[in-house]
Amino acid sequence: MLDVNKITRVEMDWSGPERLQMNMGPQHPSAHGVFRAILGLQGETVVDVDAVIGYLHRCHEKLSETLTYAQYPSIASKTDYVAAMTSEFAYVLAAEEIGKFEVPKRAQYLRVIVAELQRIASHLLWLGTWCMDMGGALGGGATIFLYCIREREDVLDLFESLVGARLLYGFFQVGGTRYDIPDGWAEQCRKTIDRINSRVDEYEQMLEDNAFFLARTQGIGVVSRELAQDVGIAGPLLRGSGVNFDLRKNVPYSSYQDFDFKVPVETAGDCYARYKVRMAEFRQAISIVRQGLDKLPSGPISSRPALKSVAQIRIPKGEAYARVEGPRGEVGSYIVSDGSAKPYRMKWRGASFSNLAILPHIIPGHKVADVVAIMGSVDPVFGEVDR
Amino acid sequence: MSQTLVALPPIVTALISGFIVLNVVIGMVTYVTLLERKFAARMQSRIGPYRVGPHGLLQPIADALKLMMKEDIVPTAADRPVYNLAPIVFLIPCMLIFGSLPFAPGLGVADVNIGILFFLAVSSMEIVGLFMAGWGSNNKYALFSAMRAVNQIISYDLPFIFSALVPVLLAGSLKMSDIAAAQQGSLLKWFIFYPVIGQLAFVMFTVATLAAENRVPFDILEAESELVAGFRVEYSGMKFALIQLGEYAHMIGSSFLGALLFLGAWSGPGPEYLGPLWFLLKAMFVFLLVTWIRWSFVRIRVDQILMLSWKALLPATLMLLIGTAVVVVWRTGGF
Amino acid sequence: MNAEQARAAIASTFGVEIAAGVPMVVTVPAERWEELARYAKDTVGCRFFNFLTAVDWKEQGLEVVARLDNLEEDVALMLKTKLGPGVTHCASLMPVYRGADWMERECFDMFGIHFDNHSDLRRILLEDSWEGHPLLKSYAVDTPHPPYR
Numbered sequence: 001m002l003d004v005n006k007i008t009r010v011e012m013d014w015s016g017p018e019r020l021q022m023n024m025g026p027q028h029p030s031a032h033g034v035f036r037a038i039l040g041l042q043g044e045t046v047v048d049v050d051a052v053i054g055y056l057h058r059c060h061e062k063l064s065e066t067l068t069y070a071q072y073p074s075i076a077s078k079t080d081y082v083a084a085m086t087s088e089f090a091y092v093l094a095a096e097e098i099g100k101f102e103v104p105k106r107a108q109y110l111r112v113i114v115a116e117l118q119r120i121a122s123h124l125l126w127l128g129t130w131c132m133d134m135g136g137a138l139g140g141g142a143t144i145f146l147y148c149i150r151e152r153e154d155v156l157d158l159f160e161s162l163v164g165a166r167l168l169y170g171f172f173q174v175g176g177t178r179y180d181i182p183d184g185w186a187e188q189c190r191k192t193i194d195r196i197n198s199r200v201d202e203y204e205q206m207l208e209d210n211a212f213f214l215a216r217t218q219g220i221g222v223v224s225r226e227l228a229q230d231v232g233i234a235g236p237l238l239r240g241s242g243v244n245f246d247l248r249k250n251v252p253y254s255s256y257q258d259f260d261f262k263v264p265v266e267t268a269g270d271c272y273a274r275y276k277v278r279m280a281e282f283r284q285a286i287s288i289v290r291q292g293l294d295k296l297p298s299g300p301i302s303s304r305p306a307l308k309s310v311a312q313i314r315i316p317k318g319e320a321y322a323r324v325e326g327p328r329g330e331v332g333s334y335i336v337s338d339g340s341a342k343p344y345r346m347k348w349r350g351a352s353f354s355n356l357a358i359l360p361h362i363i364p365g366h367k368v369a370d371v372v373a374i375m376g377s378v379d380p381v382f383g384e385v386d387r
Numbered sequence: 388m389s390q391t392l393v394a395l396p397p398i399v400t401a402l403i404s405g406f407i408v409l410n411v412v413i414g415m416v417t418y419v420t421l422l423e424r425k426f427a428a429r430m431q432s433r434i435g436p437y438r439v440g441p442h443g444l445l446q447p448i449a450d451a452l453k454l455m456m457k458e459d460i461v462p463t464a465a466d467r468p469v470y471n472l473a474p475i476v477f478l479i480p481c482m483l484i485f486g487s488l489p490f491a492p493g494l495g496v497a498d499v500n501i502g503i504l505f506f507l508a509v510s511s512m513e514i515v516g517l518f519m520a521g522w523g524s525n526n527k528y529a530l531f532s533a534m535r536a537v538n539q540i541i542s543y544d545l546p547f548i549f550s551a552l553v554p555v556l557l558a559g560s561l562k563m564s565d566i567a568a569a570q571q572g573s574l575l576k577w578f579i580f581y582p583v584i585g586q587l588a589f590v591m592f593t594v595a596t597l598a599a600e601n602r603v604p605f606d607i608l609e610a611e612s613e614l615v616a617g618f619r620v621e622y623s624g625m626k627f628a629l630i631q632l633g634e635y636a637h638m639i640g641s642s643f644l645g646a647l648l649f650l651g652a653w654s655g656p657g658p659e660y661l662g663p664l665w666f667l668l669k670a671m672f673v674f675l676l677v678t679w680i681r682w683s684f685v686r687i688r689v690d691q692i693l694m695l696s697w698k699a700l701l702p703a704t705l706m707l708l709i710g711t712a713v714v715v716v717w718r719t720g721g722f
Numbered sequence: 723m724n725a726e727q728a729r730a731a732i733a734s735t736f737g738v739e740i741a742a743g744v745p746m747v748v749t750v751p752a753e754r755w756e757e758l759a760r761y762a763k764d765t766v767g768c769r770f771f772n773f774l775t776a777v778d779w780k781e782q783g784l785e786v787v788a789r790l791d792n793l794e795e796d797v798a799l800m801l802k803t804k805l806g807p808g809v810t811h812c813a814s815l816m817p818v819y820r821g822a823d824w825m826e827r828e829c830f831d832m833f834g835i836h837f838d839n840h841s842d843l844r845r846i847l848l849e850d851s852w853e854g855h856p857l858l859k860s861y862a863v864d865t866p867h868p869p870y871r
Contacts, residue, residue: 020527023527044689053846053847054846054847057847059856061832062861131685134685135685142682143427143430143683146431147432212604212684212685212686212687215688215691216685216687229793230769230819230820230821231771231821232771243793245793321745321800330772334775334789344777347775349772353824354773357821367690368531369688370688
């Protein structure tokens with residue numbers, strides 16, 4: 001039991017700048033998961049930040065050494081649980097690269113469609129939670145949060161009719177995909193993305209004409225080009241700092257070279273630039289989904305026979321690093337295989353882990369309220385950070 | 388009151404009228420929370436409370452019962468006297484302001500001849516209770532919020548006072564019923580329709596009210612997503628209910644003040660006894676305007692709030708006040 | 723410099739053979755680890771620090787793997803160094819890349835590799851009082867292991 005008499009009381013010294021250590025603890029409405037930031041404050045200005053992670057660590061890498069290549073893709077979605085499709089994608093691509101398996105065209109197009117729909121859903125969640133962090137759960141932020149969640153539900157309905165699950169799918173398997181699109185799915189998909197397109201225009205208008213929003217996001221959390229590459233951040237953060245690098249264009253995988261889309265790049269490097277990059281990515285993702293549905297070839301959805309046993313897929317000795325452009329950046333999977341049905345070593349290159357490493361470099365100098373805005377624009381998902 | 392119950396000694400009439408007003412205010416505060424929730428829900432394309440009672444009408448009663456039944460937790464290392472007294476010290480000024488409001492000509496608790504001054508002075512005393520709550524909680528988040536609160540409310544009380552003084556200048560008296568009487572007669576006599584000065588003063592009054600009430604976009608001190616309820620973070624149960632009561636009562640009081648100063652108080656079509664109803668409707672209009680703004684904007688940072696107050700709003704209201712004085716003197720032929 | 727020039731330059735400077743294919747896999751002895759990273763950043767222009775990890779080869783010891791990219795010229799480098807049986811020290815890449823900070827802390831946490839010149843080497847994903855390093859092959863998978871149970 002806590003003994004009240006033994007609690008030391010420290011008299012604050014008013015003669016100079018004193019530092020207050022405040023804990024934005026693992027339980028916090030805007031921690032985006034479980035994240036602890038120990039802020040050293042001088043008044044309202046943050047002087048240093050110590051990021052403590054690991055509250056969601058499940059040791060996926062050790063787990064993958066005990067599960068076969070057929071069992072693990074469903075578990076892979078639990079790393080980046082907001083964008084589960086791209087997480088599975090990375091693992092499956094790496095396994096296929098070592099084993100030199102061919103993936104049929106239809107499966108590749110399906111993978112692209114599903115990955116882009118997942119990008120739309122993930123960015124909707126990002127927009128809602130970011131505005132909620134800045135606006136408060138009882139305020140304008142909650143309004144836009146509910147609108148975005150309403151659109152995201154439509155996309156998750158699409159996934160539910162395709163796979164059967166709303167959040168964590170087992171759609172990918174080594175050699176192709178597990179499910180094919182049911183009848184009427186393409187129609188529903190087109191209607192949904194048309195609706196989302198018009199609604200995203202509304203949200204953009206609502207936010208960009210708002211002087212308060214601009215005051216909160218412009219000039220905040222500036223990441224220079226050099227720092228961005230040095231730390232290794234990727235995705236909208238990198239493109240918001242002026243580096244024109246998108247895996248889908250520079251290192252195309254899974255038939256992305258057949259699709260016509262632009263890569264948005266902004267040079268300012270602040271929260272507003274990252275916001276603009278993600279809003280532009282909405283439009284590009286919608287365009288890619290439309291093209292994919294129009295050009296979807298017929299054929300098999302997997303080049304491997306149907307799974308009859310868990311140890312069916314065997315991959316020869318070798319290693320490969322495969323990466324996909326997830327909504328948060330470069331999600332990569334480095335597999336070292338020793339010829340058995342289970343990997344020898346599997347390393348997840350989590351996009352959010354590298355993105356989060358930038359926080360100690362850009363936060364000092366900002367006010368407490370900016371910490372929340374910056375974290376929202378970095379958009380971490382702690383399943384990926386802690387794995 | 389004083390006309391009808393003239394036989395009773397004045398202290399009894401004062402007590403009765405005070406009791407009635409207090410109960411009405413508390414009832415109104417609970418139902419105003421429901422109004423806000425329904426309004427916000429419709430803005431977010433959902434319905435709001437619906438199940439408790441027909442269309443959610445019993446929801447505030449359920450909330451009140453729940454809060455009364457909750458355990459009262461006091462943090463071990465909190466400063467007990469300060470912590471326990473803070474909700475009461477916060478609530479008293481917020482209730483006192485209703486004592487000076489006239490709800491109809493002759494209908495009110497005490498229509499003092501310095502009504503506006505009393506209202507403004509007492510309403511800015513809530514800051515004491517707020518700071519006591521933040522300090523006594525022994526919690527860094529609460530302390531943070533209390534510091535920000537002192538900064539913000541003090542900075543915005545000045546533009547609040549200056550913009551409220553514009554109708555005083557236009558009516559020529561600090562007495563609330565005089566200001567209301569100066570707007571009777573026709574719609575165009577309402578001070579909000581006074582050319583240029585009325586509209587500007589109303590806008591500045593609304594902005595200052597938003598900030599003095601800690602409403603988004605100026606709610607940095609309770610910033611749900613950073614400070615998790617700010618100065619009230621350690622309060623639970625009935626003490627929390629008292630603080631909520633005080634906040635909403637202050638909000639409604641300011642809405643009534645806005646309706647009285649700018650929207651003509653009880654003037655409206657129809658017979659005399661409908662006056663209080665019009666007053667209520669106008670106050671609710673001001674309240675919904677504030678609510679509408681609250682549910683549409685993100686909040687701005689504390690240094691931006693202070694900059695807005697000291698560098699923009701205060702000089703603007705000061706200029707407006709001086710301009711109003713010049714216009715009034717010119718119109719009455721003083722030059 | 724582009725991929726071909728990089729391959730030739732690294733092969734000649736460090737005296738290693740680089741197999742054909744993407745990415746370029748360069749294996750150097752542990753003493754030249756930091757030198758290689760600095761060469762890759764300054765001369766080859768690989769300014770993008772992708773990741774750093776380790777593989778446990780049981781009797782043959784640990785191997786540290788890092789991947790660097792040159793985004794403009796499209797050069798991908800996979801650097802490896804074998805630490806040797808029983809060796810758990812390695813040079814830190816923190817003076818060269820700031821991104822190595824968290825990656826090396828994770829390696830320390832999971833494999834027990836101590837990085838010299840790292841300014842703040844402590845566990846990142848597990849709590850500070852954890853015993854053992856989970857990703858080593860000797861760390862039990864199916865039996866209870868301290869500090870739990």
